[in-house]
Amino acid sequence: MNFETVKEYIKQAGLPNFRIKQVQEALFKKGISSWDEATNLPADLRENLKKDCPILSFKVSKIVVSQKDKVAKALLTLNDGLQIETVLLKPQDSWSVCVSSQVGCSLHCSFCSTGKMGFKRDLTQEEITDQVLMWFEYLRKEKLGDRISSVVFMGMGEPLLNYLNVIKAARELSSENHLNIGARHISISTSGIADKLHKLAVDLPQANLAVSLHNADNKERSKIMPVNRKFDLDDLKKALEEYIAMTGRQVFLEYSVLENVNSRPEHIRKLADWIYSIKDNYLLHVNLIACNLGRGEKTDDRIVRDFAAGLKGMGIGVTIRKSMGNDILAACGQLASQKR
Numbered sequence: 001m002n003f004e005t006v007k008e009y010i011k012q013a014g015l016p017n018f019r020i021k022q023v024q025e026a027l028f029k030k031g032i033s034s035w036d037e038a039t040n041l042p043a044d045l046r047e048n049l050k051k052d053c054p055i056l057s058f059k060v061s062k063i064v065v066s067q068k069d070k071v072a073k074a075l076l077t078l079n080d081g082l083q084i085e086t087v088l089l090k091p092q093d094s095w096s097v098c099v100s101s102q103v104g105c106s107l108h109c110s111f112c113s114t115g116k117m118g119f120k121r122d123l124t125q126e127e128i129t130d131q132v133l134m135w136f137e138y139l140r141k142e143k144l145g146d147r148i149s150s151v152v153f154m155g156m157g158e159p160l161l162n163y164l165n166v167i168k169a170a171r172e173l174s175s176e177n178h179l180n181i182g183a184r185h186i187s188i189s190t191s192g193i194a195d196k197l198h199k200l201a202v203d204l205p206q207a208n209l210a211v212s213l214h215n216a217d218n219k220e221r222s223k224i225m226p227v228n229r230k231f232d233l234d235d236l237k238k239a240l241e242e243y244i245a246m247t248g249r250q251v252f253l254e255y256s257v258l259e260n261v262n263s264r265p266e267h268i269r270k271l272a273d274w275i276y277s278i279k280d281n282y283l284l285h286v287n288l289i290a291c292n293l294g295r296g297e298k299t300d301d302r303i304v305r306d307f308a309a310g311l312k313g314m315g316i317g318v319t320i321r322k323s324m325g326n327d328i329l330a331a332c333g334q335l336a337s338q339k340r
Ligand code: SF4
Pocket: 104, 105, 106, 107, 108, 109, 112, 113, 114, 115, 116, 155, 156, 157, 158, 191, 332
């Protein structure tokens, strides 16, 4: 739901301004999933909105709920028939939503199901913000809560390659007129599009930045992340130094530990050396992920723990991120690619 569209619709219909407030309340406070539920509006307006202003810009084709974690994943069918995924999760006390920013992805990371699909198209701002609105409705309906506290751009696609729509969506989500998610609770996760970080620091200085690193050796990183051939570790280093100088914010380095690929002691050493080569490196923090390789499969916990201990021993800040939703193919692109 592009709220500007509905605002314009109400204005065009010659209705009083307070109707806009009522619509806003129904959508972003009450979490209605159908205009019929907007009982604060007159019946004829509800009927017209049903006809002319669909609440979501896609159909929810499937929702799979994890039996073991507080995670649910939805497969969404867009108006042109293409499909994307979005995930709702509660890693600690509050709900978070992981959104997709593109249909497919052009970057072909070797470990990623979305990368194998190839790139289809960018999502619009509305298609991005609606993923969060959809989960807000779901939480209300299932009586699971009434607030989404954070949003991560970590689903299908590279957010910085759909730059304008991602910036617009992040701003909309944190607006008081929408779901009012704090700007500091919005995270952008990039594979390392170094030439966009300066602009990101200007446009969304409050957002969290996460960089998917996965290897600190140029040759090896290029093998699993072909984007490294365009923006290598030197480019990334310079861009991060500038980003940190501009924002003063902590940056997260995401590292999926893949057994026999990037998990050996020399990988720990190279990662630590690369981090120490960066100015203000005390603001860099490594998140280790036991890679979700498919239904129920992930890297052995012991290997991830040893990797974390190695980094800590070298004075690097590190957290092991809990891998959630293995039973529902919660990693990016796994559900949509299974469908094909
Ligand atoms: S990991 Fe992200 S950047 Fe890499 S192919 Fe998958 S969606 Fe694209």
